[in-house]
Amino acid sequence: KQEVTQIPAALSVPEGENLVLNCSFTDSAIYNLQWFRQDPGKGLTSLLLIQSSQREQTSGRLNASLDKSSGRSTLYIAASQPGDSATYLCAAFDNYGQNFVFGPGTRLSVLP
């Protein structure tokens, strides 16, 4: 059974700092991995999708990498801003269950 974990659970950084969020999954047989952002009380906003054949994806200040062999993905945020404050979730698409398995999220606070 696929399990997804995220470290750290919470992170607080000053504005302008570069940061890395970590996601680990137990079963490397995944179709893809998706990173989301969730603001309090809201739905999820898709940030980046990495297919299993890809190593990384970039969008603006965000870069996500995928290493299936080690069961890890990272989300790199450059030059963080207060507007980046939110919970960041990763989800691995499980080949067997045909559905996304989510991690618990990392709650990010960027201080002005």
Added chain:
Amino acid sequence: DTGVSQNPRHKITKRGQNVTFRCDPISEHNRLYWYRQTLGQGPEFLTYFQNEAQLEKSRLLSDRFSAERPKGSFSTLEIQRTEQGDSAMYLCASSRGQVGEQYFGPGTRLTVT
């Protein structure tokens, strides 16, 4: 592309009552997923449809829960005889194909008193 919509946004009900939620996916998306999210946790998969066929159901989906997608467009999730433990955010997502990017709706927050 008008995005995924969900109604109602909030629902307060008394224990034992039935509730129904609706999800309208992005029009060209053939896959539709339902998730449940409790405070401080990531979403948990409940069920998904490919067109009108319900292909997978989680063990979380007890016999009090039923989902439909009658014409392969919108979907409904019904909870019968609600319990306090059903209080959660119910999220709907849609995607194009099996491995497409998932787009989420704003969710329906259910409170069972």
